Amino acid sequence: MTMTTTKAPATAMPNALTSGKLPKYSPLWLLAGAFALSIAIFAVVDAAGGEAFNWAGMAVLAVVLFCVLIWLISRLVEGGRKATDRLVTALVSSAFAIALVPLISVTYTVIVKGVARFDLSFFTESMRNVVGAGGGALHAIVGTLLITGMATLISVPIGLLTAIYLVEYGRGRLARGVTFFVDVMTGIPSIVAGLFAFALFALLFDDPGIRFGFGGAVALSVLMIPVVVRSSEEMLKLVPNELREAALALGVPKYLTVLKVVLPTSIAGIITGVMISIARVIGETAPLLIIAGFTASMNYNLFAERMMTLPVFVYNQYASQGTDAQAYLDRAWTGALTLILIVALLNIIARLVAKFLAPKGLR
């Protein structure tokens, strides 16, 4: 025994530790086999019934087949522990694949249908006096950027200061109350936020038909503030207490400790949180429909007149199609594509900013 393990040439003797294991790529081959089998079954069944090939059913059957097969084979060859491992790996991977399906489907559909009008005039023209084909969404893009920008301008100071209060200063009943109401605000339906802004400004200006961009920004910030508070709070909590103590022990007052130690340490995470909250509200339709209204014309003024936004533009194009329905549908899809691109762009910027500002040399 000792002779063979020490003296045997490496090529002739397989490594004893690899015995009783499936070859490296066997799960992949098995997956391919499961799909082939499932395709065969569905091809026969669908052909017999005279129906079209059922792709979704085929995929589900293939995955189920794969899970059963990998578990059985692994159990026979490798034993119970490894079989459970392979089964759970298969289940987790399929859950991941299922989660990806809607994402890929939405992206694919929006891109395919959106490219039709993804041209220069879409980004340089408004819908003023356009009834058929042509026109663009410049007024909606400008509106979305203005209203979301204003909402960010309102929400970030309020949200960030609230988070700082909760983490650094808040004690006892008031802090608990604020936390509770922030949680409640997270759950406010967006239409309620829109109605709130509308009611507020209708009463303030005594104008029951009031529509303007700033109101939309207020409605959006009602939705945005709790998200900013929550994410900033988590980020501030991640700052080690030792850093606060180090600063305080140097004779630095508390407000400077927060301003110059805690915030710079967590700024990357806070910015990411703000970007996520922007992404959360930039696609809101209902509140803007109520308080910002819709229009076909350019409006750069947040404080007067109706203002178009991209989500409302998409809704509007789809809801009130003219005689040339396809032109309206194309514009709606391109509007949706533009919105997705804006959010993607914001996320990329946030990533870059976070990477640039993150404390260096920390892990």
Added chain:
Amino acid sequence: MSKRIEVNDLNVYYSSFLAVEGVSLTIEPRTVTAFIGPSGCGKSTFLRTLNRMHEVIPGARVEGEVLIDGNNLYGAGVDPVLVRRQVGMVFQRPNPFPTMSIGDNVLAGAKLNNKRMSKSEGDDLIEKSLRGANLWNEVKDRLHMPGSGLSGGQQQRLCIARAIAVNPEIILMDEPCSALDPISTLAIEDLIEEMKQEFTIVIVTHNMQQASRVSDRTAFFNIAGTGKPGKLIEYDDTTTMFSNPSVQATEDYVSGRFG
């Protein structure tokens, strides 16, 4: 430069829990005083009352008085921020600011307080403090690099440099070597020996040899059991404490026998 600390009948509470009871002691200027005792006996808590850092923990409060050259730290109208500028502190785990370079870390006390300082003044202060912490030669070529890139022992000496840069009278050290290897520990002990020319130093340590090596006076704290307050058992010259203590509990503790 250094000042005398006088503590009279000090009780420390966390909310209603009495953590340290009835401590009275006097710490002379330009000495090193070591606090020893089992975990949870209130050494660190007591140490933190000497620059009002315990107030950072919600619910912590103090009865009694701490006099620094006759001025009561807990008198009405005393600003804890000013107290902490006179009484610096070094913590158990090295905690350089991750957003700052090595040089900025040394200047943190001034920079965070928005103090204006010319470039040359700043450079001088960096060099003086880093030399004071025995770190200058190791980092002088990379002052602009982040402080978190240094080794644990270097980071701890950086924290000491940061503490002495604000020019305090007294420096408190809360187990400054417990996260360090023996060589870094030696570097810091040598440093303490040098620093005592200028500062009054109080150090908490779990390492009996360290206490006997670096300190002039030693205070032994103990608790009767969990949930009971920590008390000062004995306070004397270090040589006496380790060779001929007057209380049996002290002898048991320093010789490694308990109970």
